Amino acid sequence: MKRDHVKQTDRGENIREIERFFPAPGYDLSATLSSGQAFRWEQVRDGWEGVVGKRWVRLVPEGGGIQAVLAEPVDGWDWLRSYLQLDVAFDRVLATFPRDPAMERAVDQCSGLRLLRQDPWECLASFILSSTKQIVQIKQIIRALCEKHGQPVTAGLAGEQAWAFPDPDVVANLTELELRACKMGFRAPHLLGTARMIISGKVNLGALGAMPLESAREQLLELPGVGRKIADCVLLFAYGFQSAFPVDVWIAKGLRQLYFKGRNVPLARLQEFSRTYFGPYGGYAQQYLFHYWRIHAAAELRARKRYGKKN
DNA sequence: TACCAGGAGAGCG
DNA sequence: CGCTCTCATGGT
Numbered sequence: 001m002k003r004d005h006v007k008q009t010d011r012g013e014n015i016r017e018i019e020r021f022f023p024a025p026g027y028d029l030s031a032t033l034s035s036g037q038a039f040r041w042e043q044v045r046d047g048w049e050g051v052v053g054k055r056w057v058r059l060v061p062e063g064g065g066i067q068a069v070l071a072e073p074v075d076g077w078d079w080l081r082s083y084l085q086l087d088v089a090f091d092r093v094l095a096t097f098p099r100d101p102a103m104e105r106a107v108d109q110c111s112g113l114r115l116l117r118q119d120p121w122e123c124l125a126s127f128i129l130s131s132t133k134q135i136v137q138i139k140q141i142i143r144a145l146c147e148k149h150g151q152p153v154t155a156g157l158a159g160e161q162a163w164a165f166p167d168p169d170v171v172a173n174l175t176e177l178e179l180r181a182c183k184m185g186f187r188a189p190h191l192l193g194t195a196r197m198i199i200s201g202k203v204n205l206g207a208l209g210a211m212p213l214e215s216a217r218e219q220l221l222e223l224p225g226v227g228r229k230i231a232d233c234v235l236l237f238a239y240g241f242q243s244a245f246p247v248d249v250w251i252a253k254g255l256r257q258l259y260f261k262g263r264n265v266p267l268a269r270l271q272e273f274s275r276t277y278f279g280p281y282g283g284y285a286q287q288y289l290f291h292y293w294r295i296h297a298a299a300e301l302r303a304r305k306r307y308g309k310k311n
Numbered sequence: 312t313a314c315c316a317g318g319a320g321a322g323c324g
Numbered sequence: 325c326g327c328t329c330t331c332a333t334g335g336t
Contacts, residue, residue: 036317131318137334138317185332190319227319248317266326290317 016073023065024086028112030061032084035291037116037237039126039139040146040165049155049162051146052083053119056155056162071154082117090114093242096279102258103285106292113291115284116237120205121198122165123238124220127230128191129184144182149174171195190225197223213241228271236283245274245282254293 033041033048041050047060047067057080058069068080081087097103129145130138142165149170150163171179172195179188197203203223208216213235220231232246247255247270255270256262259277278285 127317128319130316132316132331133318133333134316134335136316140334180332183333186319186330187332225319229318233317246317249315250317268326294317 016075017077018071018073019067019069020077021062021065021067022077022081022084022086024084025064026090026112027061027066027084027086027114028110029059029066031110031113031291032116033059035113035287036135036294037233037287038118038123039130039135039142051153051155051162051164053079054151054153054164055079056153058156069157071156071159085114085117088114093281093284096281097285097288098277098279100259102289106288109295110288110291113288115240115242115287117240118238119165120208120234120238121168124194124205124223124226124230124234125165125168125171125191127233128194128223128225129187130233131187131225131230141182141184141187145179145184148178148182168195168198172199187225193224194226208235209239213244216241217244236286242281242283243275243279245271245278245286247271247274248290250293250297251286251290253297254289258289258293 029048030043033050034043038050041048044058047058049056049058051057055074056071060067060069066084066086068077094107097107126138126142129141133141146163146165149166151166153162153164154160155162171191174192176188176192179192182188184191198205203219208219211219216235216239217228217231220226220234221228226234229246229248232244235241235244236246247267251274252267252270255274256265259273265273274282274286
């Protein structure tokens with residue numbers, strides 16, 4: 001135990017803490033961390049362990065909130081509050097969703113799912129690596145990249161080791177071959193090219209948050225390996241553009257099934273539909289549908305196997 | 312063993 | 325434009 005690292009002054013200033021409890025009623029940590037928005041969290045016993053920025057964190061849901069435990073003490077917790085979006089008035093978000101049967105089922109079954117607010121570079125790089133990969137595989141690629149090229153950070157109370165996500169300048173100075181060694185295949189030149197464009201200053205990730213959604217998206221689309229879907233993921237998960245609505249294969253399937261009677265509606269029309277139909281927090285609605293549809297479809301598949309295929 | 316995965320980009324008519 | 329093909333790799 002490292003409790004002796006927790007120092008307090010009489011005046012209550014410079015309090016360095018190694019753990020803290022955050023009240024978060026209704027927050028479903030498991031759904032949030034496993035819903036395909038972030039890829040570095042692992043379930044360990046009754047909690048989740050990962051690296052946020054340069055810090056290893058263990059999060060345990062308990063008693064209407066989240067207990068956070070670090071490996072090393074910190075001065076403040078704003079970085080974690082922001083990452084977990086603990087201050088979002090969530091009832092007001094839910095109230096803006098369209099009231100249709102599909103949306104209500106999704107909210108009903110995934111209530112407690114939240115959107116994170118991630119670091120733009122890590123989020124961008126992660127989703128460049130995500131294209132045509134299953135979530136389990138994306139996690140493997142990112143783990144390899146971090147273990148080979150990320151900065152080591154202290155993890156756990158016994159001082160084990162974890163790795164931070166490698167910064168853009170580190171990635172930019174790697175070779176395509178070194179990146180391919182992380183099993184990212186044809187995504188390697190995309191990631192490399194993007195890292196180099198960011199280092200060169202041709203795209204400034206720090207400036208996008210203050211831009212209108214469309215301008216920020218335009219900037220992201222300049223980067224190699226970044227199309228509409230990945231751009232929207234980054235706009236939503238890293239910059240907090242709540243109306244960005246990434247349409248991937250799952251969402252596309254779900255939208256066609258749930259809102260178009262299974263008709264083969266073209267992607268562009270699905271994007272147009274999602275932009276107008278789901279409201280100012282469409283991104284949130286999207287994450288509910290994504291999570292719901294992924295679980296729903298998986299359950300359906302298992303049921304078919306068990307009872308024998310009817311089709 | 313086949314099929315497919317939180318796509319993007321080039322090439323075609 | 326809109327459609328098709330390819331890209332690399334591994335889970336199910």
